[in-house]
Amino acid sequence: MPELPEVETLCRQLKQVILDKEILGIEILDPKLTAGEGLVRRRVLSVARQGKVLEIKLDAGITMLLHLRLTGRLLWQKGNNLSFPHTRFTIFFLQGRLDCIDPRRFATLSVQKTIGTNFAAPVIDPLKDFHAFRLWEIARRRKIPVKSFLIDQHIIAGIGNIYACEILYEASIDPWQRVDSLSLAKWQKIEEATISILKRAIACRGTTVSDWRDMFGRKGEYQHYLKVYASGGYPCPRCQATIQCMHLQGRGTYFCPTCQKPEAKMRLF
DNA sequence: CCCTATGTTCCCAA
DNA sequence: CTTGGGAACATAGG
Numbered sequence: 001m002p003e004l005p006e007v008e009t010l011c012r013q014l015k016q017v018i019l020d021k022e023i024l025g026i027e028i029l030d031p032k033l034t035a036g037e038g039l040v041r042r043r044v045l046s047v048a049r050q051g052k053v054l055e056i057k058l059d060a061g062i063t064m065l066l067h068l069r070l071t072g073r074l075l076w077q078k079g080n081n082l083s084f085p086h087t088r089f090t091i092f093f094l095q096g097r098l099d100c101i102d103p104r105r106f107a108t109l110s111v112q113k114t115i116g117t118n119f120a121a122p123v124i125d126p127l128k129d130f131h132a133f134r135l136w137e138i139a140r141r142r143k144i145p146v147k148s149f150l151i152d153q154h155i156i157a158g159i160g161n162i163y164a165c166e167i168l169y170e171a172s173i174d175p176w177q178r179v180d181s182l183s184l185a186k187w188q189k190i191e192e193a194t195i196s197i198l199k200r201a202i203a204c205r206g207t208t209v210s211d212w213r214d215m216f217g218r219k220g221e222y223q224h225y226l227k228v229y230a231s232g233g234y235p236c237p238r239c240q241a242t243i244q245c246m247h248l249q250g251r252g253t254y255f256c257p258t259c260q261k262p263e264a265k266m267r268l269f
Numbered sequence: 270c271c272c273t274a275t276g277t278t279c280c281c282a283a
Numbered sequence: 284c285t286t287g288g289g290a291a292c293a294t295a296g297g
């Protein structure tokens with residue numbers, strides 16, 4: 001479910017609730033996630049997001065890395081409510097408990113001892129260092145469709161299928177256009193669209209098209225601002241042409257065939 | 270039964 | 284080495 005705005009929402013909400021708090025206990029219900037054992041009595045020093053990964057630093061030099069993949073959720077609860085089905089682990093604090101719920105069990109949890117040189121991954125965070133010129137330089141050397149480039153987590157960390165579709169619609173660029181054919185001016189349009197869309201989606205606490213919920217169980221609001229995602233067959237808000245859906249890399253890719261007109265010979269199939 | 274799904278990784282072929 | 288396609292992971296919903 002979660003892309004950058006959803007993970008950022010969880011990150012901010014986690015900070016409100018568990019920063020500086022002590023872990024009183026952990027219950028692991030999914031044997032795939034035993035990495036979480038041994039964190040009892042540790043205190044939360046910081047919560048951060050790297051791409052779609054939540055990074056929780058504890059004392060004693062311990063770092064938890066949580067990736068929710070497709071269907072992972074975090075839910076903060078007070079009191080002794082019954083756990084939701086598919087709850088995979090629970091972390092208990094004095095103030096409440098944090099449930100990780102994940103029907104498809106794709107979510108991953110790892111625990112690392114922080115050792116000396118913790119070099120940053122050479123990955124671009126769309127909100128911190130998405131600069132058109134830098135992206136243009138990297139893209140010049142690649143021959144993949146621009147949408148594949150935007151959702152490649154080794155290049156840019158955090159953009160997934162929904163926001164890639166929205167960004168390319170906003171920038172009026174064909175998702176299949178080869179990245180090595182994009183001008184610097186087009187990259188400036190992509191930069192502008194990416195930053196405005198992701199910021200607005202964060203302000204909306206994410207996009208709920210099916211089951212995304214924030215840490216307090218609330219739906220997001222950005223689904224009301226989607227222009228093309230999940231709108232196949234509906235008219236384009238700009239030109240009234242019919243929004244199309246085609247597969248790219250096995251993912252549903254929504255676009256306006258008129259506003260995002262393919263440039264001759266630059267489209268890949 | 271069929272298909273789809275906001276993610277990632279691995280294997281294989283061109 | 285690069286790229287694209289498909290399967291895998293596991294489950295719910297239309």
